[in-house]
Amino acid sequence: MTDSPGTAFLDAVNGQIASMSDACTRCGKCVEACPMVEPAGLNPADGPAIVEGMLDLLAGGEGTPDAERWAQVCTNSGRCMTACDYGVNPRLLVNMARIASRAKQGEAVVRRDAHAFFGTMSRSTRVISRLQLAPEVIEKINPPVKPAGEYSATPPDIVFYTGCNVIKTPHIALLVLDTLDALKVSYEVMGGVPTCCGIQQFKQGDGKTAGRVGYNTIERLSRPGASKVVSWCPSCQIQIGEVALPAYKDSYGATPFDLSPITEFFADRLDDLRPLLKHPVRKRVALQERAALPRVTAAVKTLLGAIPELEVVDLDVPVVSTQASHLSILPAFKADLRRREFEAAAAAGVTTFASIFHGCHRELVQFQPQVEFELLNFMELIGESMGLHIPDLYKRLALMKDVDAVIADTADLIAAHRLDLDTVREVVALDMFSGSPAKPAPVAGA
Known part of the structure; x- marks a missing residue:
């Protein structure tokens, strides 16, 4: 080739x-x-x-x-x-x-716009994660990619492919790692910009760059030698699993690994996981479901169904999209859908409305003042039953609703990571607060 x-x-x-x-x-x-x-x-x-x-x-x-x-x-x-x-x-x-x-x-315009779009995402991911995590924790959930040949000669059971953006809500990724540790699964963590799936460029119309990025990521994910790569991000699962890997097979004759969502991996290991779910979680839970990967939703419901005393209820609302960010192309439709979800959750008497994916979670938690039920990620429920408690630092910062308050609260980490204050100010304003409700209003039935 x-x-x-x-x-x-x-x-x-x-x-x-x-x-x-x-x-x-x-x-x-x-x-x-x-x-x-x-x-x-x-x-x-x-x-x-x-x-x-x-x-x-x-x-x-x-x-x-x-x-x-x-x-x-x-x-x-x-x-x-x-x-x-x-x-x-x-x-x-x-x-x-x-x-x-x-x-x-024109190719030049498309490439320029895609580069800018990716750059904005990359900068936001870097800053927001570092406002929450010490350098050694960053290293744990976003380690550098090693050159080929520097991984262990014994392949791990899996490569956990985080994608780029879950590190903005690091408690989710850390709960996944703790669960893998409890299951005694050997793994390598790979994610961040060096293993981007190419979706950012693909969405902006730069197919050639998306392909180059995707093929490079496939090669890097194959370096630890695992036959199975499990993904967190639904966009990465679709972009690599449905687009890049089939194309890679056509280009090179074979693919180096199988790719599947982490939720399906956990559901397949339910017999091993069930004894670890020791603590009852007395909650009535509805999920913010997404349509793109229906087997993921089914797997999450299977996992939550194994938690003692937890009840999962279904809501009669449209199930659409991959993550909340995809719906931003139609903001009125997006806002109406969220309103319907909250009203249905309130009418169902839930104690908890749980996101499945990280992008949805970042948007969801900003509306906590509007509702009486808690807004969290499903991994927090699994962690609660296992006795794992990792705070949602993104939610705490997002609910401050004030850039200066966030900067004051994270001053030590800003210094430790040597972040530029003007950059921090701009990223926090755009990432955490641009989509926040300006004046929280009660949801009907809440």
Whole structure:
């Protein structure tokens, strides 16, 4: 293989797209199943025409405004995938259609915007994590990637692939590590910018850079020699598992590992985990469910169902998206969905409304003053039953609602990490407070 990783990736994906385009019947069922169509102002009945426009985009044509709009508002819910009867992955087609649409702006503009988008994420991750963690803890959950050949000759049971952003809510990652330790699982932790999945560039339309980043990450994740990599981040699971790994196999003939979510790994080890869930958790819990990886939700419910005296209740609300951030493309729809979730949770009499993923958690906890039930992550419930207690420092800082208060509270860590105060001020304002409710109002029924 003499092509660059980015070119090899695009060649492989475009080959898949060509095969799927031939298999697609233009029935429009994927459009009808998409939960974002109507909120985006599109008509599900126009599904066949929207699909035709999408396929025209993928073939190098102009497409249609409706097809471009559909690609723009995709939240990777995956509902389109289960609606297709012909072996097509509409989620991949829509994502590649977004790349084709943005390519009209010119390669230089797309690459510049993707670089800026990734840079903002990287800076935010670095600063927010260091406002919560001492350097030695950063080293534990975000260790540097070693060169090939410097890992142990005996492969670990798994590589725990954290992704980039869970380190902003480090109590979640630390609870996962403590659970793995309790299960006596051997592992290497890999994550952060050096093992980015490429989703940030992919979402911005820079497919070549996304492919290069994804292929490099696959190589790095393979260095410890584990046959199984377990992911925390749903975006990483989709980007590497559904996009990069299949393309890598087409490019190089094989993949070096299997990738699956950590929740499924824990659910598969439930017989070993159950004896560790010693402490009753007398709570009535509803989950903030997401549609992109339905097996993850099922696994979380299985895990919570094993906790003594904990009750899981289902809410009659739409289940959409990958994480909350994906819904930001339609802010009114996002706000209305959150309102419906809170009202349904209150009507169900829950004590706890639990996030599944880290991005959802960061947004969710900012609304704690509005509701009477607690807002936390499901890993905190598992930790409580195991007797593990790691404080949610992100939530504590976010609820200060004041940049100066956060800076004063974290002064020692700012000094230890030699963070620039102006950068800290800007990142905290944008990351923690830009989406916060300015004036908390009670939720109906709360």
